Amino acid sequence: MTDESMEQLATEAWLYGYPLVTAAVTKDAMTAVPARDDARRKAPVNQFCSMRTTPDASFTEVVSPNADTLYTSAWLDLSDEPLVLTLPDFGDRFWMVPILDAWSDVCAVVGRRAYGPSAGPFLIAGPSWSGAVPDGLTVLTSPTAVNWIIARYATSGPSDFAAVNKLQDATRLIPLSRWTGDPDDYSPPTDVPVPAGVDLTTAPVDQVHALSGRDYFALLNRMMVDNPPDPADAPFLGRLAALGVAPGASPDDLSAEELAVLDAGARRGPETLRELFARAESSKADGWAVHRGLGDYGTDYAKRAVITRYGYGANLDADALYPHATTDSDGRPLDGSHTYVLHFDAGQTPPVDGFWSLTMMNERQFFADNPLDRYAIGDRSDMRTNPDGSLDIYVQHEHPGPDRESNWLPAPAGGFNVFLRLYWPREAALTGDWTPPALRRTD
Numbered sequence: 001m002t003d004e005s006m007e008q009l010a011t012e013a014w015l016y017g018y019p020l021v022t023a024a025v026t027k028d029a030m031t032a033v034p035a036r037d038d039a040r041r042k043a044p045v046n047q048f049c050s051m052r053t054t055p056d057a058s059f060t061e062v063v064s065p066n067a068d069t070l071y072t073s074a075w076l077d078l079s080d081e082p083l084v085l086t087l088p089d090f091g092d093r094f095w096m097v098p099i100l101d102a103w104s105d106v107c108a109v110v111g112r113r114a115y116g117p118s119a120g121p122f123l124i125a126g127p128s129w130s131g132a133v134p135d136g137l138t139v140l141t142s143p144t145a146v147n148w149i150i151a152r153y154a155t156s157g158p159s160d161f162a163a164v165n166k167l168q169d170a171t172r173l174i175p176l177s178r179w180t181g182d183p184d185d186y187s188p189p190t191d192v193p194v195p196a197g198v199d200l201t202t203a204p205v206d207q208v209h210a211l212s213g214r215d216y217f218a219l220l221n222r223m224m225v226d227n228p229p230d231p232a233d234a235p236f237l238g239r240l241a242a243l244g245v246a247p248g249a250s251p252d253d254l255s256a257e258e259l260a261v262l263d264a265g266a267r268r269g270p271e272t273l274r275e276l277f278a279r280a281e282s283s284k285a286d287g288w289a290v291h292r293g294l295g296d297y298g299t300d301y302a303k304r305a306v307i308t309r310y311g312y313g314a315n316l317d318a319d320a321l322y323p324h325a326t327t328d329s330d331g332r333p334l335d336g337s338h339t340y341v342l343h344f345d346a347g348q349t350p351p352v353d354g355f356w357s358l359t360m361m362n363e364r365q366f367f368a369d370n371p372l373d374r375y376a377i378g379d380r381s382d383m384r385t386n387p388d389g390s391l392d393i394y395v396q397h398e399h400p401g402p403d404r405e406s407n408w409l410p411a412p413a414g415g416f417n418v419f420l421r422l423y424w425p426r427e428a429a430l431t432g433d434w435t436p437p438a439l440r441r442t443d
Helices: 003-031 158-169 204-210 213-226 231-243 256-281 301-311 427-431
Strands: 069-077 083-086 095-101 106-111 122-125 138-141 146-154 172-175 339-344 352-362 376-378 391-396 408-410 416-425 439-441
Touching (some): 003 256
Antiparallel strands (some): 069 146, 095 146, 339 391, 339 439
16 A cells, blocks of 8 residues: 555544544543532543533533533443433423443433333443343443443523422432442442543543544554444454554554554544535535434444534434534625524424524534523524514624514624534424525625
8 A cells, every 4th residue: 555545544544433532532531530520510430420500601521512401421431330320200301311332323312202201220231241130120232331421401591400400410320239229329439539641621622633643543442442343344444454453452563654654644634524524514405514314323434523523422313403504595604793594484493392492603613602691592592483473593793682682692703603403303304304494694
């Protein structure tokens, strides 16, 4: 193979391993505490932490967060034993508890769509476990030892936070060896040793992109031991063996020339992600790119890497769709120096059995600071409809005036993008028979 083709293969290898490396770095950043710390959005491995309020502009742990739900999340390590997951009764509230494996596929999801108001208890088991299942537990099996639970419980805003907080507190993880049948019999430890050297100041995505080829692929190789690739990956892994990329392999066994190839792949990786994302975003209907097939990527490694970068933690289509707009109705990039309106004709708001929202993102895929601390607006917001029943949402940086404030989604001064989030979308949205209207520039 030529030097160029080897570097191209190294870039493909970088994309292939991106979800697993991102999982490792994000897990470390979110679990480096001795005890649960909701205020810092962190908890030790195998313990839940809860966001007691919706995120604000200071939240940078995960790209493309949402302001529709309160998160209760946990990073799991199932290499020693399974965990019991217990859940409360959610009543009429929309809820879902997806479990992502270390490669970012949704390996299990429980929620209102499939279970109604309540479910469980469940036994979450890793790939190496083969013990007896206690009576009353439903098994959820993951193909990897590392997993991420990202429970989402719908909230209508600050006045509703206390009610959701009670549901979060009743969401529990218990090691199988400590399970008695009563979740109140177990209290998580509060003195867990904290690993040294974890970077708690740099966003995980920036940490991943700063890794040298040697460090990136060394971490990937280590992670693949307990988080094995899917059997369908075998042909691609066969090609990567030429680069020293394999479960348990060490970069110490590589020559300087081979390490240089890995470094080149790591340098090209982030830019390749941006190019792939731009290419995916170019296929649009009225300015909206609808990324389907999320949460179950098969061997589409490029798509899996792109979603890890720009929407880590994405759900299955049946649970949520995320139409995404970076341009207006005329194809011009969205920018806060202009004003826009999103108009829904009467009866044409997003078709959902859950709820929907329009969420603002800055150029780094985080929330944009604004005077209202409003990062999303949707069907649970107190918006005014027009006399004919239609709905206008005003998207702009400058305040639109008191008569329009209820329907205003504040934008940053510079470039921005928006997600239209549909939770539990109906068939028309899933098939594409319904698509969002274009964002129209009004100045």
